[in-house]
Amino acid sequence: MSRAADVTARVLITLLAFTAIAILASICVFLVQSAMKSMGEVGLLSMLKGTSWYPTSDPAEFGFLPSELGSFWVTFVALLLSVPLGVAAAVYLSEFATPVVKEFGKTIVEFMAAVPSVVFGLIGLYIVVPLIKTSFHLDSGLTGMSAGLIVGIVCLPTIISISEDAMRSVPDDLRRGSLALGSTRWQTAVKIILPAASSGIFAAVMLGLGRAIGETMVVLMLAGNAGILPSSPFMAARTLTGTIAQETGEVMRGGLHYSALFTMGLVLFAWTFIINLFADAILDRQKKKWS
């Protein structure tokens, strides 16, 4: 009786695991299928390098380099804000906070993670955008910087939670041993705990990066969506995600514009895939170093 249940459970779990992989593979296939038309007629390279995005004009132009640069700047600013702040907060919560402060802090961080990003977008629109405009003397606060700051805040809870978990799972023996040998709490945290938890922290940063690249609503509201090539985050920026969201509603299924948007989606997918591969390789090296 229990043997049959065992086998059934194993088969079911294997099937579910493969279904998850199948779904991911189908998404890939669907993306490539839909992007085929524009890759054939317009050319992938010309789209990646093109600087003009005028999909509804005659003749239509499908260059999305401005969107790529915009996504890059927003993600860059977001990570610049969220990684140092997030890891520092995690170190504090894990190593230095008293139990009461720790509980309180963790609850707030989890609550932040539950707030929909649109709400942060609204806060950004009415508070951050005018602030950026006056602090940096720009003509408009709708820039990659404003979007990046808010996206950073959106990624913060993810990075803090996962880094803190990684640090908490470092065995106490290491801490006690280090303190017994005469290090201060700060030296222990920075020289022993951080390196030991580094693979977990790295995973947290990768997750934050994925979140930042994929954030759509906030960048749509705050980044300005101008078709220029932004040479700094202080200029208005388009993003891959924002452009797809803005224009998907109005395209004719099967048309060239539709296909070009899917190519953008494919580029996003490829970026995330490459980042994950890279992250995996580094994690592998970390594991080998520490085991």
Added chain:
Amino acid sequence: MKVRNWIKMLGTVAATAALVFVLAGCGSAKGSGGATSQAESGTITIEGSDTMVNLAQAWAESYMGTNSGVAITVKGGGSGVGIASLVNGTVDYANASRAMKPEEITADKAAGHTPLETAVARDGIAVIVNSANSVKALSTDQLGKIYRGEIANWKDVGGKDAPIVLLGRDTSSGTYEFFNEAVVGKDAKYAKSMRNMQSSQAIVDEVKGNANAIGYVGMGYEEPAIAVLQVDGKAATVAAVKDGSYALSRDLYMYSNGAPTGAAKKYLDWILSAAGQKIVEQEGFVALAK
């Protein structure tokens, strides 16, 4: 033992591959969705122009108030979105602040429908600036140069020495397309520095807070906190739009697949009647000339 394991693994992989092809095939075989039935006991779905969305909601609320058996859903998204949904057969009416393009008409016909255009109101496009801006009037030629990026500083049109912050809608907007044809030039393109905002309200909000911004919105969005420029010497008033003397006047349309029937037809008739047109004026647009 080992052989059995191999068979199990191959079986699961084969099942997975089959699943992948079924899922991928599902996506492409679906094609255009089924058309909604227009006689569906009192449900009307309308989607499209962001310029018209407040007007469409006012119509819907007023009509549903006196006809409790009818449920009307109104969505924005832009004229392009509404027309695309009409072609895909998922809505009864598409609100549009521009005429359907030839390729959209072809796509609709290819999907087995014939689009029917009904003008339901008139609108003027108001060019707005911050109330602190000293410029009060511009010509269509100057506006064209500004929106093509050829003029980039307010001092070149009589204002102070400050860069012009260009605001516009995005490609799904009928207002974007109309402005492109009427001001920027049929074959010309908007300047790349123009910021694509999500909605007319987003443009109004940014103009309110930015002394150097310029934007274009439907007349219905005018507010006391922003100033409306005169275009070619004419102010954007109801009378000027009605007789067409304001340069940026246009018709607002509702498109349907073929002639509407049942509840949808009654609704359109009501919109064209005096009751519906009264709401047009209340919302800040211009009623159709009788």
